[in-house]
Amino acid sequence: MNPLKWIKRREEYLRERKLWMDELMSAGRAEEGRRKFMKMAAQALGVAAAGKIVPHAFQPVEVVQASKTQASMIEPFTFAYISDSHLYEKTLNERFVRQLERAVADVNALDPQPDFVLYGGDLAQLGQPGELRLGHQILKELKAPVRMMVGEHDWFLDMGDLWKELFGPPNYSFDHKGMHFITLMSVNEKDFWTDKGLTPMQRMQIVAGLDDGRQSRFEVGDEGREWLKRDLARVPRTTPVVVFSHSPLYKYYRDWNFWTEDAEQVQALLGDHESVTVIHGHTHQVLTHRVGKIHFHGMLSTAWPWPYAPEGLPRLTVQMNRPDPFNQTDGLGDGTLRVKKTGRVDKHYNLWNRNPMIVSERYLTSNGAEDVPAKITLPSY
Amino acid sequence: MAKKNWLKMGALMVFAVCGISMYEVAQAQKQDPKHPPVAGDGSLVVQLCDGKTNVTVPGVDPNTRLTKEQAQAVSSELMKLWMTKQDPAVAARWMSEASRSAAAEEKKPEPASGQTGNQAQEQVTPVSPRDFMIWDREVAREVAYGDQIFHDDKLIGSTNGIACAMCHPNASNTHPETYPKFQVQLQKVALLRDMINWCIEQPTRGKRLDADDPKMRALEAYILSQRKGVPMAPGKH
Ligand SMILES: [Fe+2]
Ligand SMILES: [Fe+2]
Numbered sequence: 001m002n003p004l005k006w007i008k009r010r011e012e013y014l015r016e017r018k019l020w021m022d023e024l025m026s027a028g029r030a031e032e033g034r035r036k037f038m039k040m041a042a043q044a045l046g047v048a049a050a051g052k053i054v055p056h057a058f059q060p061v062e063v064v065q066a067s068k069t070q071a072s073m074i075e076p077f078t079f080a081y082i083s084d085s086h087l088y089e090k091t092l093n094e095r096f097v098r099q100l101e102r103a104v105a106d107v108n109a110l111d112p113q114p115d116f117v118l119y120g121g122d123l124a125q126l127g128q129p130g131e132l133r134l135g136h137q138i139l140k141e142l143k144a145p146v147r148m149m150v151g152e153h154d155w156f157l158d159m160g161d162l163w164k165e166l167f168g169p170p171n172y173s174f175d176h177k178g179m180h181f182i183t184l185m186s187v188n189e190k191d192f193w194t195d196k197g198l199t200p201m202q203r204m205q206i207v208a209g210l211d212d213g214r215q216s217r218f219e220v221g222d223e224g225r226e227w228l229k230r231d232l233a234r235v236p237r238t239t240p241v242v243v244f245s246h247s248p249l250y251k252y253y254r255d256w257n258f259w260t261e262d263a264e265q266v267q268a269l270l271g272d273h274e275s276v277t278v279i280h281g282h283t284h285q286v287l288t289h290r291v292g293k294i295h296f297h298g299m300l301s302t303a304w305p306w307p308y309a310p311e312g313l314p315r316l317t318v319q320m321n322r323p324d325p326f327n328q329t330d331g332l333g334d335g336t337l338r339v340k341k342t343g344r345v346d347k348h349y350n351l352w353n354r355n356p357m358i359v360s361e362r363y364l365t366s367n368g369a370e371d372v373p374a375k376i377t378l379p380s381y
Numbered sequence: 382m383a384k385k386n387w388l389k390m391g392a393l394m395v396f397a398v399c400g401i402s403m404y405e406v407a408q409a410q411k412q413d414p415k416h417p418p419v420a421g422d423g424s425l426v427v428q429l430c431d432g433k434t435n436v437t438v439p440g441v442d443p444n445t446r447l448t449k450e451q452a453q454a455v456s457s458e459l460m461k462l463w464m465t466k467q468d469p470a471v472a473a474r475w476m477s478e479a480s481r482s483a484a485a486e487e488k489k490p491e492p493a494s495g496q497t498g499n500q501a502q503e504q505v506t507p508v509s510p511r512d513f514m515i516w517d518r519e520v521a522r523e524v525a526y527g528d529q530i531f532h533d534d535k536l537i538g539s540t541n542g543i544a545c546a547m548c549h550p551n552a553s554n555t556h557p558e559t560y561p562k563f564q565v566q567l568q569k570v571a572l573l574r575d576m577i578n579w580c581i582e583q584p585t586r587g588k589r590l591d592a593d594d595p596k597m598r599a600l601e602a603y604i605l606s607q608r609k610g611v612p613m614a615p616g617k618h
Contacts, residue, residue, distance in 0.1 A: 082424070093541040125542065209532065211550035256550050303549060304584075307554035321556070326566040328583065378618065381557070 031367055042149040045308040074240065074343045075177045080107045080144065080336045083120025083281040084301035086153060087138075089130045095328065096125075097134065104202035106350065114336060115176065117144050120281030120299045121151025121246035123188070126205050129162055138165050150258075151246045151281055152187040152218070153375050156207040157200050172229050173226060179242060179343055180235045186245040186260055187282075189216040210256045210306075217254065218247040219261040228269055240275040240343025248280045250289055250296060253309030258283050268292055276344045285331070286349055288359050296362045297337075297347040305331030308380045316364065318373040320349070320357065322380055325352055342357075419443055427455050428552035434463045476618040520602070527603025530596055537596075544581065545600075552607035559617040572600055 044327030085100040087093075107117055119139060124131035132154060139146055148167040155163060160170060170185035192215055193203040206214050219230065235241065241248065243368070249266055252258040260266065270276045276294045280287075284306035287298030294313075305323045313319075330353045338346040344361040351357065361369040418426045418435060425441040436458050438451070447455065460577040464472045530536040531552065532542040545556065549555055557573045565573040567579065578589040578601055 088542045093543065094395060096539070103439065212532075308554065309548070325580065325583075326564075380554070 007129050009071050014198075014265040015341050031070075062281075063377040066220060073178060074339065074341050076339055076341055077115045077177050078110075078112075078336050079116050079118060079336050080110060080334065081118040081120055081299055082107060082334045083118075083299040084122040084151065084284055084303055085135060086122055086125040087131045087135050087303070088125050089128070090134065096303045097138070099329065099332065100135070100138055101141075102329075102352070103205050103302045104138060106334050108141070108143050110336070112232040115142050115144065116147050117142050118147050118244055118279065118337075120147060120244070120279070121149045122153040122301075122303075123151070124154050126161075126201075127154055127209060129360075132162050132166060133145030146246070147181070147183065147248055149183055149244045149281065150187065150350070152189075153204075153209050155187060156189075157204040168328075171227050176340070178180060179240050179339065181244065182222060182231060184220060184228060184249075184266075186220045186247040186266075186280075187218045188224065189218060190219040192216050193242065208261050213255070215257070216257055217261040218257050220245075220266050224267060225262065225265055228266065230270060232273065235273070237272070241270065241273050241277070242277045242339075242345070243270065243276065244280075245278055246281045248283060248287070248289070248296060250291060250314075250355070251312070252283070253312045254286075256309055258309055258312075267291055267294060277345055279337065279345075279347075284319040286317070286357055286359070287314070288316045288318065288347075289365070290316055290364050290367070292301065295344065296343070297359060300331075300333040300335060300349055300351065302332055302334065316368050318357075318359070319380060320351065321354070321376045322378045324353075329353060377378065417443075427459065429459045429463055431463065434459055434466070434600075436462065468505050468507055471506055474504075514518040520606075523599055524606045526595075527599035527601070527606075530600055531603055534585065537581060537585055539585035541586045543585045545585065548584065554602045555604045555607075556617075557601075557605050557608055558611045558613050560615060562616045562618060573604065577601070577604070 031362070036174035051359050080105040082100070085096060085103075087096050087100060087155060090097050094365065105112065108195055123135035124140075144227070150160065150163055150167075150170045154160070164170065171183065173180065173182040174182070192206075196207070206212050209215075231243070245260075247260045248258060248263075250263045251260065258282040270278075271292060271294070274293065276297045278294060279299065280296065281299050281301075283298045284301035284304065287299055305320075307322075308319055320331060331351070333349060333351040335350045336348045336357075338348065340346065340361055342361065344365070349357040349359070357373050359373055360371045363373065417428055420426050420437045420439075422439075423443070424445075425443045425445065426435050427438065436455055438447070438455060439449075441447070448478045461585070464475070467475070525577055530545075531549075532544055532546040534542050537544060538617070546552075550574045555573075555576075561570045564575070566574055569575075574590075574592055577597065581587045582589055590600075
């Protein structure tokens with residue numbers, strides 16, 4: 001071979017390799033990426049060394065194709081969730097503490113263990129250091145790794161300072177078994193406190209009041225959406241995406257902030273991807289929705305159930321029965337998400353005093369025609 | 382909160398217009414039901430619900446129980462007296478309402494409607510727009526107090542930091558229109574106040590309120606006001 005030609009080829013090879021490597025590494029999927037890269041690079045190099053194909057095979061476009069197979073090669077797995085524990089300090093309210101401990105025990109009893117546990121936000125009731133630290137301590141008892149998400153009750157006393165110190169940044173993403181997971185801070189509110197000269201505690205109290213109209217509506221906000229855009233840009237369209245968000249990322253009921261003000265913009269960003277599933281907290285009820293390719297599931301609370309809002313309930317939601325006021329843990333629970341080969345999930349609601357409810361991938365993809373969850377006997381009114 | 386602002390504005394306007402009526406309200410509240418009027422000679426006096434119209438039953442001791450016939454005669458006399466003091470339109474309305482319920486089983490044909498003639502445009506009533514303003518304000522004040530208690534763990538007497546609104550935003554899922562209804566766990570037909578007391582004692586770990594406690598009354602006022610317009614459905618679960 002002409003040495004000059006070889007050098008040129010080698011340069012081209014290195015440039016392409018770097019591009020491809022960046023593509024893999026920069027998505028914040030260092031572990032997965034590195035492993036996959038090493039494997040594929042080794043293969044390709046081996047092949048190249050054997051003279052069968054040239055290093056041109058390292059092209060970014062190949063990555064996209066590789067991930068197409070990746071989508072159908074998802075390795076099914078399960079992760080669990082616990083959400084909305086709203087802890088007070090133990091001396092003030094032991095019941096909510098016991099209920100979170102019950103959920104932790106539920107998850108620790110799962111056999112096999114889930115790959116990880118999503119904590120869905122609102123760990124604390126009023127963002128107090130004592131509350132957050134207590135929650136931090138209790139969640140340490142979980143055997144599986146924990147993925148934390150922030151809720152408005154954790155945030156609005158010190159605007160997230162302690163939460164971040166304990167749990168890290170509120171926006172982050174990771175890859176797991178061929179899927180891309182994004183945790184999104186979606187309970188930002190436009191400043192309603194400075195002009196009114198409110199103290200941090202007053203601000204917290206107002207946000208903690210679901211029907212307190214003095215607060216603003218939840219939003220991901222400009223910065224959050226910019227972050228999301230950058231994160232998604234690195235993920236092939238064919239890679240199934242799961243988003244963890246405290247607010248629902250759609251508009252259900254404005255007066256109670258069952259609502260994300262910039263939902264349409266966020267959905268538009270997500271809409272480029274072929275499979276997106278949103279798992280949200282905050283609403284303390286069984287909740288199911290679908291907007292185009294995006295599936296939405298609510299999570300149960302361990303503290304108290306919330307009534308269905310008087311309007312705006314998504315059509316696909318099969319409600320959970322009205323909780324029994326004489327049973328303090330009714331309508332509460334935790335649950336699991338079973339990731340399927342398709343990268344979609346079956347959502348299992350583990351209601352403490354009821355039969356479990358399963359809202360399956362099939363129910364959602366068939367638009368509510370198949371595998372319909374059992375209907376309620378006590379309609380909300 | 383638009384609602385709150387409206388309340389404040391309303392209250393101010395009413396205050397400006399209705400100093401005298403407030404005095405009247407205060408007077409009415411001074412009536413003491415525990416000390417009914419007694420005639421000079423010690424005979425029984427029966428008073429109408431307006432707190433003003435009295436009938437003396439001569440020679441009858443205030444502690445005697447009237448026979449059914451006597452009682453009916455006294456009642457009729459009281460109504461006749463009251464009518465004479467009313468605007469004819471009010472009296473007529475009262476008569477028609479009373480006769481409608483008394484003679485419901487007789488099913489009298491309704492008076493022909495759409496009559497023509499030189500009738501007054503509006504019937505005269507002793508109730509002025511000013512009265513409505515006062516009544517609305519009084520109700521709004523009671524409801525606002527209930528709203529406050531419902532949203533404040535300290536006011537409800539909670540010992541664990543929990544307030545009603547945490548589980549019932551805008552008093553949702555309190556369903557006051559379904560009472561009375563049988564509650565197995567209470568082993569009786571419950572009234573709204575029984576469920577309020579249950580929720581005070583259980584989730585909020587407070588002390589139950591007397592049925593007539595100002596806080597209980599305000600809570601009922603708030604809860605009921607949030608369901609205004611919802612059809613009554615006693616017994617519904
Ligand atoms: Fe919550
Ligand atoms: Fe929340």
